[in-house]
Amino acid sequence: PESLGPPSELIHVRRSERTTRAPNRLCLNMKVEHDEVGDLEEPANYKTIMLDPDKRYCNDFSMDRIVDWAEMEVEQHGGPSQHLQKTNQAKEKVSHNETNGVEASTSSVNSDYNSELDSDGDLYMIQIRPIPDAIGKLSLFTELYLDSNKLKGHIPSSLGNCKELTVLNLDDNKLSGNIPEQLLLLPSLTNFLSLERNSLSGSIPTEIKNLKMLSYLDLSYNNLSSTVTGSLGECISLSELYFSSNIFQGITPSSLSLLRALKVLDVSQNNLSGKIPHFLDKWKFIEFLNLSFNDFDGEVLVTGVFANASVFSVLGNNRLCGGFVTLELPKCKENGNERFLKVSYNELLKATDGFSSTNLIAEGGFSSVYKGILNSDDDEFVLVKVLYLQNQGARKSFLAECEAWRNIRHRNLLKIITSCLSVDFQSNYFKALVYEYMPNGSVHDWLHSSANTLKLNLLQRVNILNDVATALDYLHNRCQTTIVHGDLKPSNILLDADMVAHVGDFGLARLLGTDLNQNSSTEVKGTIGYAPPEYGTRNEMTCSGDVYSFGILLLELTTGKKPTDDMFIEGLSTHKFASIALPDHVLDVIDDDAIVLQSTEGDTKEVEECLVATIKIGVSYSVDSPPERMKIEIVISELQRILDVLQNI
Known part of the structure; x- marks a missing residue:
């Protein structure tokens, strides 16, 4: 009207x-x-x-x-x-x-x-056709919409004078030339900047870093080229970022890992290459990720956003492999020709200060683990695992671990850096493996060490379980040769600086269908309390055995009780302890450090429901009968559902 x-x-x-x-x-x-x-x-x-x-x-x-x-x-x-x-x-x-x-x-x-x-x-x-330079004289503009008007010419740099501008929409025109740097110097531009469907060229100016409060940026369907500027990582308030259908090339800058508030990222139809960045599956709020029609290679991740095939796309990247079966990608091939650069005994001796007890982190039946600095130029720590070659089984343990690492690469597995096969100063054989250092130690330390005053909350514990389940799913289902870990326990799960879990110690690992799966009746199979009961009566190590160990690990993380705790006597076990608490008495068996009940009754109820669901997983995975144990891939979706609830409480 x-x-x-x-x-x-x-x-x-x-x-x-x-x-x-x-x-x-x-x-x-x-x-x-x-x-x-x-x-x-x-x-x-x-x-x-x-x-x-x-x-x-x-x-x-x-x-x-x-x-x-x-x-x-x-x-x-x-x-x-x-x-x-x-x-x-x-x-x-x-x-x-x-x-x-x-x-x-x-x-x-x-x-x-x-x-x-x-x-x-x-x-x-x-x-x-042209946008006049005089538009910059309208200094009180707050929102400017000129989309779908067939405008030609350049974007006037005078827009940088519109100091109150919060929204600018120039999409679906015929604008050409570079993105003016002056436009990106507007701190007021906080809500919306859309330049899509034009003919803009050049690179993204580094001045984009000034838009720290911008929440929406769309540069799609232009002729922008060069590499994606790392300055985008400073736009930390972005919730939606689109630069599809351009001519960007090169790798995705690691600085984008800082965009933790992103809900949508679309980089499709460019020439981006390299590995899919590992930081993508750490973003908690991502709702859709489009990497399609680029030149990414290597393995598709299976955690975070990559755990749900409906919210991401990797179509048209013909060199990708792995991922979940629904992606219909080929399995990743092992690279049998890859060899790590070996280091000498003298280098490791120097790195660990003569294998000093002050650098000793852990000891086991077959090895000791030290921290050290291998390269004095970067001052970065490494883990040095020294084998006790005089102990029975140590040589085969070393062989098993080397063979396992030759076949596997995954973000939730401890990364091997190099190895050492040498002799010490007494002419004794010396073997060691060098791994990436994990600054937050082992899960065992967090649960049971009196020296560790910090404790894991419930969300951290479920995240760790999800990381471990993802690693096991990779070993059991995503490798060219199925790998059984054989010794899953808290001391073999290490945490990096971001509290991401990495499964390590493959000294008891078995590659099914190879000579390394031939066990003798006298060999150690797993650790007491974590090894399934069938390992005591037969020789074969199985994926089902890893599933049992995962169930025990889950119950230990939630109850805080070791499976060898003194309370477990007269037929009481970790499994039974948790089972009898379901469903109404779960709070009675949960580790006090695991949760801080929320202030509202509604939140308390949600926390308790998450605990019940988590304990049920542990109980179902730690049953004595192998056929009754679910496969590890099933637990990932269950844990992700629990995580979604916990993250929103």
Whole structure:
């Protein structure tokens, strides 16, 4: 209705189902004062509208006359005649004739401004090619919408003078040239910046780092090239980021890992290459990830967003492998020719300060583990695992571990750096493996060490379980040769700086279908309390045995009780202890350090429901009968569901 306008503030009427034209007065949403624009021949109270080029309705943005833009009035019969007039030039009337009682224009004013009429004499397309530099004089703009207007030319750098601008939408035009650096120096640009579907070229300016509060950025469907600037990582408030359908190349910068608030990331249809960055599956709020039609290679992750095939796409990356079966990607091939650069005994001796007891982290039946600095230039610690070659089984343990590491690569497995096969100063054989250092130690330390004053909360514990389950799923189902870990327990699960769990110690590992799966009746199989009961009566190590160990690990993480705790006597075990608490007495068996009940009754109920669901998993995985144990891949979706609840409490 005509009575609706003119409004005092911007009104959006987008993608509606209107069947009649919007009244002209509705389009008059702001007034430009004389001193903001500069000297004009007449007062700057002329009404200016822009029409949707497709539907002939008011476009999202309309403004009063400014320098070098057209004054456009469109009235029906009975009002002023239709005309287009260019500002700061002599007024030029358009010829008119009467058609069915409606005044109709039959020509355009000049080559810069084109308009056409439909059969009823209504103006239905206005094409304004350049965005004038004078637009920068409108310093009080807060929102500017010029999308879908077939604008040509460059984006004026004078937009950098619009110091109050929070929203800028220039998408679906024919703009070309570079993105002006001045535009990216606006700290006010916090809500929305869309430049998609134009012909912009060049690279993303490093000045993008100044938009630290921007929440939405769309640069899709342009001709932007070069590498993706690492400066994007400083736009830490981004929740949606799109730069699909450009010509970007190279690897994804690691600085994007700082965009932890991202819900949507679309980098599809570029020439990006390299491995899929590991930080992508750490983002907690990501709802959709599109990596399709690039040149990524290597293994597709199976955690975080990659655990749900409906919320990410990797189509068109023909060198990818692995991932969940639903992706229908080939299995990753082992690289049998890869060899690690070996180090000498003397280098390891120096790195660990002579294998000093102050650097000793852990001791086991076959080895000792030290921390040390292998490269004095970077001061980064490594883990050095020294084998007790004089102990029975140590040599075979070393062989098993080397063979296992030759076949596996996964973010939740401890990363091997190098190895050492040498002799010491007494001419004794010396063997060692060097691993990536894990600064947060082992899960065992967090649960049971008196020296560790910090404790794991429930969310951290479930995250650790999810990491371990993902690693086991990889070993059992994603490797070219199925691998049984054989000794899953808290001391073999190490935590990095981000508290991500890494499964280590493959000294008892078995590769099914190879000579390394041939056990003797005298060999150690697992650790007491964590090894399944069938290992005591037969030789074969199985994936089902790892599942049992995972169930015991889960119950230890939630109850805080070791399976060898003194309380487990007269037939009571970790499994039975947890089982009898279901479903109404779970809080009675949970480790006090695991949870801090929320202040509201609703949150307390949600926490308890998560605990019940978690304990049920542990009980079902730690049953004595192997056929009754579920496969490890099933637990991942269950744990992810629990994590989703905990993260929103």
